[in-house]
């Protein structure tokens with residue numbers, strides 16, 4: 192991309208020292224007098240997609256760059272058009288259908304923002320990187336091991352092509368989390384020996400089937416209730432907290448053993464709650480809890496216990512006094528900051544690439560879900576490296592390309608049942 196940026200606006204912004212872009216790298220930019228208008232396309236024009244677009248435009252303002260929406264795509268054309276209309280985009284640049292992403296990536300956009308249900312991300316990201324676009328990808332980025340590994344592979348392609356990928360795991364672009372991560376790395380709490388990560392809340396929403404509606408339309412509208420599209424809420428929502436655990440510990444869990452169940456949900460095939468023990472090796476375990484049931488205690492966050500102190504996610508940290516570099520942000524809003532970091536890194540020719548980290552965190556969540564659904568102990572190596580393992584090639588269906596080819600068959604709206612049918616011994 193031959194983008195140039197106004198020198199004064201670039202130098203006027205502060206640097207994000209914690210996120211991998213050092214101040215010195217800013218000078219790698221080909222600074223010229225004029226600022227180019229950045230062109231952006233959006234795939235998935237729902238709640239987060241519209242917000243991500245606003246966040247991108249706000250980030251451009253902060254960086255002193257003009258920006259323009261040039262294409263939108265959504266499974267439903269009306270949604271693509273509504274977003275387009277809000278930005279004065281002509282209806283012929285707003286695309287509907289499961290192949291709408293192809294038209295967005297074929298447009299003249301420099302950046303593509305993706306906020307569809309996660310099952311579509313591997314296919315959409317591959318197409319966008321193939322087309323040479325910098326990408327913002329909402330979390331999670333897959334619903335099965337095959338999808339998560341595809342994101343990692345596409346991330347490598349992006350690196351080779353000098354393209355940036357930033358993910359919607361916004362805690363990694365939040366000053367307080369960056370500070371605590373730096374403090375932990377500097378030894379503030381000593382060695383992390385264990386912890387708890389939680390997202391206990393309510394079901395965000397459901398959609399009910401309309402009369403005469405196709406399976407694809409109903410499943411897409413009610414995607415947050417179907418594992419094949421969302422990954423279940425341990426993946427779709429709790430991935431944020433699991434991502435912090437993986438980030439702060441600096442390694443992936445070796446295995447997961449957990450359980451869960453369903454008592455309240457009325458649509459789809461997901462669980463209401465999960466409780467997973469993640470074994471990070473060396474005697475370090477992280478307990479993951481997530482629940483979506485109205486009228487229950489809410490708790491969202493992370494706690495890590497170290498040999499010298501304790502850290503509450505992006506909050507309080509106690510332990511040894513250590514010094515870390517000051518972390519300066521361009522925006523107090525992490526949803527905006529992640530786009531500032533994306534754009535700045537792309538323009539500086541030092542593209543951030545978060546494909547691997549977000550894919551791995553997604554896979555950690557998927558590992559927990561598989562363990563709860565099956566009742567098995569699931570090893571990370573069997574999802575990531577061991578191509579002889581039964582789970583290595585596990586992929587949910589219907590999958591992204593099934594929707595594109597259509598029609599799809601709706602999965603049964605019943606949750607998984609762990610274990611097998613062996614009957615208990617009946618005492619005489």
Ligand SMILES: NC(=O)c1ccc[n+]([C@@H]2O[C@H](COP(=O)([O-])OP(=O)(O)OC[C@H]3O[C@@H](n4cnc5c(N)ncnc54)[C@H](O)[C@@H]3O)[C@@H](O)[C@H]2O)c1
Pocket residue numbers: 234235236237238239240264265266267270288289291292306307308309311329330331359360361411427428594
């Ligand atoms: N980072 C965060 O804090 C955060 C917050 C909310 C949502 N999200 C993530 O953002 C993504 C979208 O969530 P949302 O709340 O906006 O959902 P949503 O239902 O409001 O929007 C999803 C949109 O994608 C469209 N869509 C579905 N399949 C598509 C396809 N194949 N091609 C094109 N469009 C398609 C839908 O029609 C809908 O308009 C999810 O991955 C979710 O986990 C992240």
